[in-house]
Amino acid sequence: MPLKLYKRGKVWWFSGTVHGQAVRESARTEQKEVAEALRIKKEAELVSDAVFGPKATRTFAQAVDSYWKAGGDKRFTGTMYEDGTRDGLLDYFYDTKLKDIQQNDLDEASRKLYPNAQPETRNRQCYTPFVAVWNHAVLNGWADLRKWSRPKKAKGTNVVRIKKRRAGTFPVEYEHAAKFIAAMSPGPAMLMTTLFYTGMRPIELFALEAGEVNLAGRWITLTHTKTGEPRGIPIHKFLVPIFESLLKRNSLADDPRLFRTPRGEPYEVIVTDEEGKGGGGLKSAINGARRRSGIKDIAPYTGRHSVSTGLVVAGVHPYIKDQILGHVADDMSRHYTNVPQPPLIDAINKLPVPDEWRAMPWLADPLAWSGKLAEGTGRRTDLEMKRS
Known part of the structure; x- marks a missing residue:
């Protein structure tokens, strides 16, 4: 039975x-x-699916459209504009059909889209979003699971590029991080503490x-991650006292997100520069803590790098470390996503x-302290009490 075209209000539909x-x-x-052309195209897709399979x-x-609708990160996947351009x-x-995309096609796309970029930039801005979309298609049954190779830095070169390291791109000692966290308001401090003891990406914790x-x-x-794969x-x-307290928040029935700003509002994702990616409302808190503490080398992503390094220093097996950070994406890892794993x-x-x-001081009652501000924040001096 062919699809029928009809109008609802000013817009055309087909069913x-x-x-x-x-x-x-x-x-x-x-x-x-235009609606008729889309109807014909959709009908042809359905027939092809039935005959040849998705x-x-x-x-x-x-695949990109489905990935977006599932809540996937739109950064670097490309943009569809209202005028039809992209x-x-x-x-x-x-x-291009998913079945026709091969490794050399992805490599060529990387070279053409980012001709002057370093390998790490092409990896972040081309390979990572592509693999996230591909893995989503695999979950939908539209493509086969595949191992994609990524660009690596050239070896054997004597050309050294000297550049300043940006905060958020390297780990720090936990004693150093503690001094920075102590200069933050309790709400952001709880969030940053959780980043330093889970290795989660900021964007994942904002949506938790x-x-x-x-x-x-x-x-x-x-269930929704940057790579498109669920993980545990x-x-x-x-962190147990923090979660115990925040899980008692009365407003969770209206909005289940756990972490909130001092104003009681959920953190929103704000895409800025590389180190501010996913900084969602933490920029002011980070800048304030830098001003009060004098520490300039900590950003939201510092926690993830510090967890990775801390686990290595502690002698944790690389496979376990990668599972914690979400770097392992084999079938067995996905199978046990919901199962607490003692190791x-x-x-x-x-x-x-x-x-x-x-x-x-806020560890005594995180929820009660979550709306207070650090000393030196406006006229509020909630944290002036002596820490004991």
Whole structure:
């Protein structure tokens, strides 16, 4: 039965059932000719799916659209503009069928989209978003799981590029981090503390919901991640009082996100520069702590780098470390995403907790302190009490 075109208000829609696949969706246009062309295209896709299967017919553009709708990170995947034009990876692979994309095609896209970029930049801005979209397509049954090679820095060169390291691109000692956290308001300090003892990406922690935290099992289950793959994260014993308190927040019924600004508002993702990526509302808190402490080398991503280095120093096996940080994406790792794993919990508990961190006054009642501000913040002096 062919799809039927009809109008609702000013916009055209099409619906019907083709080879057992029911469809009802908007053409998103007021022009009948355009809507008719979209109807025909959709009908052809459904027929192809029925005859050849989705793995033979799905395009990169369809995978990107589905990835976005599932909450995937839009940064670097490309943009679709209102006038129909597009850019980035989306434009490069647009109508290319997933089955036809090979390693050399991805390498060529990287060279053409970022001709003057260093390997690490091409890895971050081309390979990582592509693999995230691909893995989402795998979960949908549109593509086969595949190992994609990524660019590496050239070896054997005597050309040394000297440049200043940016905060957020390297680890710091936990004693050093404790001094910085002590200069923050309690709300942001709790969030930064959690970053330093989970290795989560800031964007993942901003979106963390109460239902994803299994405190009894010392386990966090993330369903939406940067890579598009679900993953499990062990909870360090030092974080237990923070989660216990924040899980009592009355407003979780209206918005399940755990971490809030001192104003009680959930953190929103704000894409800025490389080190501010996913900084969502932490910029002011970070700048304030830098001003008060004099420490300039800590940013939201510092926690993730510090966890990675801390686990290595503690002698944790590289495979366990990679599982904690979400670098392992094999079928077995995904299978146990929701299952608390004792080796990972034991490993995360090896991260050190300096005495100064344990002495933070807000640890006594994190939820009660979450709306207070650090001394020197405006006219508020909530943290002027002596820390004991």
